[in-house]
Amino acid sequence: MKKYTDIHDIENIPKIIQEAIALKANPFQYEHLGKHKTLVMLFFNSSLRTRLSTEKAAKNLGMDVMILDINNAWNLEFKDGTIMNLDSAEHIKEAAQVISQYTDVIAVRAFPSLKNKEEDESEYILNNFTKYASVPIINMESATAHPLQALTDAITISELTNKKKPKVVLSWAPHPKALPHAVANSFIKMMQSIDVDFSITHPEGYALDPNITKNTPISYDQEEALKDADFVYVKNWSSYDNYGQVLDQNPDWMITQEKIGNATCMHCLPVRRNMVIEDAVLDSDNSAVIQQAGNRTFAAQVVLKKILENL
Amino acid sequence: MKKYTDIHDIENIPKIIQEAIALKANPFQYEHLGKHKTLVMLFFNSSLRTRLSTEKAAKNLGMDVMILDINNAWNLEFKDGTIMNLDSAEHIKEAAQVISQYTDVIAVRAFPSLKNKEEDESEYILNNFTKYASVPIINMESATAHPLQALTDAITISELTNKKKPKVVLSWAPHPKALPHAVANSFIKMMQSIDVDFSITHPEGYALDPNITKNTPISYDQEEALKDADFVYVKNWSSYDNYGQVLDQNPDWMITQEKIGNATCMHCLPVRRNMVIEDAVLDSDNSAVIQQAGNRTFAAQVVLKKILENL
């Protein structure tokens, strides 16, 4: 693997899932691979799970880890040809080339503004790192994608079902703040790539990028959509058409025990209890959210392993 | 040891002191113990000594260390049943369970508000980590306790005296800001648990929690109290009765060379010079404050060692 910025950087998804599950059973088996190798983790935004799980994954492989909260350094410039006489102190051209000299892999977290769709969709932060860095780039959640989360989700579904083609439903749920589309986007791409019966349900006005949803069935009737589901993946996102807007926080769309029945409840976390999902679900045996978060380590680890093997 | 949130988690104090002193003489003797083990250090508050000494202690034992300033992530919710539609993005239930999957031990620093006595005394941050985490918890100073400091203090007294029952006095001293009771509380508990002649002196209005001071003699006459002391442990704390208030900053209570005579002066640091303790004391051979700070490494290391041996 030469980079991991999108789930389509994975050549063989079923195989990588099995490798991740094998790493979980034996996390230190490949620690020789990372000897004398360094991962730099760059954060433009907050992180809890991604930060700790990716650092742990790298250390399981014997790598050194260096973490930089970019906001503790200075503003980077991403536009070409600018006269840099304002707030930005360093151009991404220099930053990416320089950091590449101190490390073997760079992982980047850079959220969208949710204000300028075109700018967010250009993925200018992630893509400029990919363009100018001389080492592989890992996406720790960008403006439009969170492929480490999607891989975790696929691993977790694989662990939890024996069905050939389980029914998986992605359901929108209410949230007080405007959230990005990245988790939903990557989950959709992943579900379209593995053998599941996949559909999406959300209120009108919350349609995602049609270039991502493609032919996936979409319903505005949550109850109907969740019927006989094996897995319900819960996620809020802000409007894509009215870009970055919270149209309403309709509490009727909260995921309850009654709605979910015997299905397994999934969420990428952090989750706002009793707003997105009610306590009764999260505290039940049907919740897989902790297991999902635990699998973040092995999603990151299998990606790092593939990258190290290719260095 | 299954956790270290209070000094009473130590089974045998004299034995653990001797083990800490042995680690100091040979810090890397047990570095095999921490192989493939990780310590996550979570800071809700600032730290210098605790952060560096605990990280060093873990590395002396061969552990990996991951540090997260929680304020760089997001607000956690600690109340059950809340509709999380405000500032808190993640419930402690998820956070503690999730972080537990990335580490073998979690150390937490969470100071009191000093505004709500009942809330502070509930130790809701520390106790919720203990309740929901699936790995051992170490207290790096909580609302009401600082057991790593108290262990350090006991180690330092043990190093510095041959007396069977040295006279130890805890003296309040003035400070411009409202400080917590944690250091005083844990020091008192520790002195009550080892073989010393222990008393407390403070101005009227500065009585500590009677459930902690118990039968320990308390004097309002600092000069009388310090007479013939072998160790004077200096510490400011805000009022407990008028919770979190600075009643006065009476400079007469500052610790001076004249007051302390030949006694050894102890303080947990940071110390405000010429406000809490005068320069002449801190710069004299009677000051043990640097030695105390140095012993923080071995207090943390012996605690981590006991926890690792029990994993």
Add this chain to the structure above:
Amino acid sequence: MKKYTDIHDIENIPKIIQEAIALKANPFQYEHLGKHKTLVMLFFNSSLRTRLSTEKAAKNLGMDVMILDINNAWNLEFKDGTIMNLDSAEHIKEAAQVISQYTDVIAVRAFPSLKNKEEDESEYILNNFTKYASVPIINMESATAHPLQALTDAITISELTNKKKPKVVLSWAPHPKALPHAVANSFIKMMQSIDVDFSITHPEGYALDPNITKNTPISYDQEEALKDADFVYVKNWSSYDNYGQVLDQNPDWMITQEKIGNATCMHCLPVRRNMVIEDAVLDSDNSAVIQQAGNRTFAAQVVLKKILENL
């Protein structure tokens, strides 16, 4: 080496340059040297290159690294005899002695205020660490010096020329903000110490400390000065006489392809493109700025190696 706060702490510059180049060819050759040794990096100011390269250097030598952004702890007091009843919570006397007990080497970054020349020139932060710490101090850029950068620059010049006495010109260039003199100062000292034909060019009003420039030729005519240069080292600094002032941002002094001709362009980074140096230079083969930044690792590593060998 007992410390590295100034380039004159190096005994034999040509020899250390050769050692650094040898480390670059074989970065892990001395990793046994740092076993059980710790570097504490203390930042009073932002850092990208210095932070990552110094951490990498230490890890290449097998050291453990602990990083503390001092602003995440509390204000330190540097004045003797103060009654500490205001903002400072801990005196440098305690801080430096305490931190020394947790580490084998301390690296410090502490920029000038550019408001009080006398205070800045006293180097009170760096010098108080040197005075009170019991372990070697490394300067990661202080008020008046950046010796790790100057060593990097000498290494880079050595790599890029076969000439016995290349012509090196330090040229001031415009910048929107008031910048320190540290990089220029240390570069000048370094150029005065190795076998180069060295001169300085800057607009009137931008004369540096005469105790540093000494007999180095200075020209106000940039075009004349750059003629036949082998290396042009570009750097902005604020006025030294009108201390810390930006007198003008004269765009005529920006470094262009036309001005630089076939000379190699050097800069310590971060660089503001099209303000300090134009794109055409930075994107050309004549730019050495990325190579310079890469050499930061080996400048730090050779310094750490010398210090470790002397512990």
